[in-house]
Amino acid sequence: MAKAIPARSEDYSLWYNELVKKADLAEHSDVRGCMVIKPYGYSIWEKMQQALDKMFKETGHTNAYFPLFVPKSFLAREASHVEGFAKECAIVTHYRLKNAPDGKGVMVDPESKLEEELIVRPTSETIIWNSYKKWIQSYRDLPILINQWANVVRWEMRTRLFLRTAEFLWQEGHTAHATAEEAVEETLRMLDVYANFAENYMALPVIKGRKSEGEKFPGAVDTYCIEALMQDGKALQAGTSHFLGQNFAKAFDVQFASKEGKLDYVWGTSWGVSTRLMGALIMAHSDDDGLVLPPRLAPIQVVVVPVFKSEEELNAIRGSVQPLINDLRKQHVTVKLDDRDTHKPGFKFAEWELKGVPVRITIGPRDLENGTAEVFRRDTKEKQTLKMEQVAVDVLVLLDEIQKTIYHKALDFRSTMTTQVNTFDEFKQVLEEKGGFIEAHWDGTTETEEKIKEETKATIRCIPLHAREEQGMCVYSGRPSGRRVLFARAY
């Protein structure tokens, strides 16, 4: 069988790039660093959005929309925030074009220079807190629990489809609270929402943790994250939730009158996940034959491939499978009947495997005679022939089982690829020969973190929330440490 994509073992990077393109998820646009998300890829993103949006609403949030442009002065209000984003901003300086003097094309009209430049949002804390100032006077106005689905721009030097693009789609939650406790609680609640989504929908096991000082979000007091492990042993941050303290409230002068009549600054959080999750989904489960999608996010859960020689045969098969298709749809299973007469069955098998459809049902003349259907599962590539009347029930069970199987496969992989080390030599050896997560003691200083990063390219992915208290010595400095933290090379 001709392979559509290179093997992971040969070139993991190339495998990923080719898979994204061949599975029709996305492609490079002619705009630097920007991608076109194609219909099949976008429909997976829509499934993610639907699930997340429901979870946000269930936790009391509502959606709103704020401007794409942020005045330069807004971004500058919070010192570490602007420092963090300054190097990757797209800036609007003019608002008009005119015909070029040589008659060829158009040019920027120098007369149209803006008084104040506008930044294309790299994130929306500043523009949103500027609004919150107008909305909040009293404790009665709190909390504000808002989410926004939007695009943002970060002018990255090197881009990769879904993992890092100059423009990407995401959601950003921005909340305002009367107390620090409430804001911290919100920060952790949303971290849990992300972890649940990753594990239950994406079938992606994640580790919840807190970022080190060096890795936290510019403008945050604390950054929490979920970290996942990809098949090549590199880590990928799948979502972040920030406790902003009163930083943005102070920067935008957002004060409220408490019950006791005292003025205080508002406490904030922000949290987000992006189309980067698509990259995580692809890299976590897929194989050398193509995508492997968890049933709960697959745009097509079941594809039916009829095998036929003539129009009459096809019609006979249609008559036979239509009740099954109706039955599955009634159970909210997304089914596609691939009755194209322009491609042979073998082609269709390969194509739907490349696209990661979890279950395939094949029905041909043989089955018609025997009253059977062949059921194929994408994750293990196992086939079985079932009695027609049994198929609907079995497929429902199978979809659940595939969801669980790929989760456990990823979890087993992560367990195997997580190593405890106690010396720096061990640390470097594991990193070079095995990769994956490394649990090691760290003295808690940014200096040590930086040095380890310089020497090994590994970073502290997070300080796990559920790490055991354990006395030890920093693998780098030998100074005392109270718990192990999670290191890895990362995307």
Next chain:
RNA sequence: CGGGGUGUAGCGCAGCCCGGUUAGCGCACCUGGUUUGGGACCAGGGGGUCGCAGGUUCGAAUCCUGCUACCCCGACCA
């Protein structure tokens, strides 16, 4: 932004070093026929300002200059 590489049909490439008919090949595409339970076969056909702009030359895909985009390795990052 530093180092290296590549832009030739929708995709993947050859041709370039050493300038010279009508710029080739595979896949894909279109037409007809035979096929159809793991990526079909035969026959015919269409499609290219050779990344862009200059320059050298009787003549440029090929040589020179500038620009631009993308890929790989660094630095930065979700």
